Amino acid sequence: MDLFEMHLARYCAPTLLGAKAANLVSLDAQKVPALQGTVEAYNRQFAACGLAFTLLCECGRRSLLLVYRPALLARRLRRDGDVLARFGYAPGDTLDGHLARLRARLAQGGAFPHEIGLFLDYPADDVLAFVEKGGAGCKLCGYWKVYGDVEAARARFVCYDACRTCVLRAVEQGITLAQLLQAA
Incomplete structure (x- = not known):
């Protein structure tokens, strides 16, 4: 069973x-080697399923990977644009622009950028x-926290x-994510 797919x-x-x-x-960088190459391969493999993968931060031994549905996330961030603006995001910016700003906020260190909750589909x-x-x-x-x-x-x-539960069961039975998402 592939550790990356299990995560x-x-x-x-x-x-x-x-x-x-x-x-x-x-993700622990030592346990998931060649992460950038894996992310690129997953982007090619799953783009047709409406999925994207991007590294937000490679912070020491850990890497933060955002798995997202670009269309859903863009719609969500447009809806909450006024809230994002409170955190210094440009109103009306593109999804890529917002992701770049989030990466920059993570790279600054210091306080964790809690607006990440908006990216993770939490209620504003x-x-x-x-x-x-x-x-x-x-x-x-x-x-x-609600x-x-x-x-x-x-x-x-x-x-x-x-x-x-559904996805873990499938992966534990040897079904790859590619197989599961083609069936879905």
């Missing part, structure tokens, strides 16, 4: 199956409340769990 199955299943605009996975109100309250006082903690609509978040968490 994608475990941490990116909702995006792989189209239930979420993007997921982020942290929850992202803003998290920043405002420093992560304290949430109503529910799951894939993100400050707003708990029932909607619970429903999404159940959906994301089901995606993860």
Whole structure:
């Protein structure tokens, strides 16, 4: 079983199956050698499925990989453009422009750029409340800290769990992501 595919199955299943605009996975550079080449190969292989892969940060021994659906993510970021602008993102910028800005924010070091939650399809109100309250006082903690609509978040968490279970089961049975996504 390929370690890279197992990580994608475990941490990116909702995006792989189209239930979420993007997921982020942290990879140990020593355990996943030649990561840049792998990312390029996956981009070629999965572009027709509406998926893209980009390294956001190679921070010491860890690399942050964003797995995303460009059309969904672009739509999401347009919808929350006013919120992104609060974090210094150019209003009306392209998806590539926003990703470049996020990479730059990660490279600066210091405080983690919590607006990444918008890229990960978290509700804007929850992202803003998290920043405002420093992560304290949430109503529910799951894939993100929920400050707003708990029932909607619970429903999404159940959906994301089901995606993860489905994809992990398939990969554990020897089905590659390419085979799974062609069947989906």
